[in-house]
Amino acid sequence: MTERLFFAIRPDAATAQRIEALTQALRQAHGLGGRSLGTDRFHVTLHLIGDFAGAVPPHVVQGAIDAARPVAAHTALFRTGFDQVASFTRKRRNMPLVLLGGDGVGGVARLQAVLVAALIAAQLAPAQAAQAGYTPHLTLLYDDLPMAPRPIDAIIWKANELLLVRSLLGQSRHEVLARLPLRG
Numbered sequence: 001m002t003e004r005l006f007f008a009i010r011p012d013a014a015t016a017q018r019i020e021a022l023t024q025a026l027r028q029a030h031g032l033g034g035r036s037l038g039t040d041r042f043h044v045t046l047h048l049i050g051d052f053a054g055a056v057p058p059h060v061v062q063g064a065i066d067a068a069r070p071v072a073a074h075t076a077l078f079r080t081g082f083d084q085v086a087s088f089t090r091k092r093r094n095m096p097l098v099l100l101g102g103d104g105v106g107g108v109a110r111l112q113a114v115l116v117a118a119l120i121a122a123q124l125a126p127a128q129a130a131q132a133g134y135t136p137h138l139t140l141l142y143d144d145l146p147m148a149p150r151p152i153d154a155i156i157w158k159a160n161e162l163l164l165v166r167s168l169l170g171q172s173r174h175e176v177l178a179r180l181p182l183r184g
Contacts, residue, residue: 004167005056005177007068007115008043009080009108011138015157016042019099022152023140026085026097034097034143041174043165044080044138046112049124056166060124064164065178067122071115072162072180078107081156082138086149093144098137099155105136107159112136115162 011019016039023036049064081104087095112134119125164178 002051002053002169003056004051004169005049005060005064006165006167007046007049007064008163008165009046009111009159009161010043010163011155011157013039015155016040018155019138019140022085022155026140026147030145030147032097032141032143032145032147034094034141036141037139038172041172042138042140043163043174044108044136046108046115046162047119047125047129049119051169061164061166061177063122063124064119065180067118067124068115068162068164068178068180071111071118072182075111075114075162075182077158077160077182078111079156080105080108080136080159081154083151083154084149085140085147085152087143087146088137089146094142095144095146096137096139097141097143097147098139099152100135100137100149101154104154104156108136109134111159111162 019042020039082099082101084100087097116129162180163176166175
């Protein structure tokens with residue numbers, strides 16, 4: 001089994017329900033066959049630490065937590081908002097259908113940049129990660145039918161914690177390994 005380790009933020013439960021309702025409405029309106037990721041897996045990835053054959057080594061988990069703790073402690077709570085839905089069409093099949101935002105995702109982008117810098121300093125991310133393009137997004141589902149960008153009623157929530165998540169690949173399951181509260 002392969003495990004993936006990444007940092008993310010997640011919507012609160014009520015917002016996750018709104019996202020699920022939107023996902024089901026889009027599936028029905030556009031004939032999409034892909035299954036929703038579901039309320040317990042909706043998230044915005046900030047940085048992928050890596051994929052590991054077998055279990056993620058404990059020293060990697062602890063190193064990631066140690067690097068991210070001061071980032072969370074120095075980051076104020078912020079509102080994030082997504083006002084568009086579109087497919088990422090880098091591949092022809094199994095394309096992610098995602099929520100995107102304009103000015104509403106500025107806080108996510110700032111948190112991601114500071115987190116990546118801390119992970120580079122801790123040697124948990126390559127130096128070039130700081131220059132890599134980052135598009136804040138929340139994946140709804142994967143489907144073979146592409147969807148052109150279209151506006152939606154904004155989905156907004158307050159980010160209040162940084163999560164370290166282990167994904168059990170092929171099992172559609174995420175486990176939160178650490179919750180690092182943002183400064184209130």
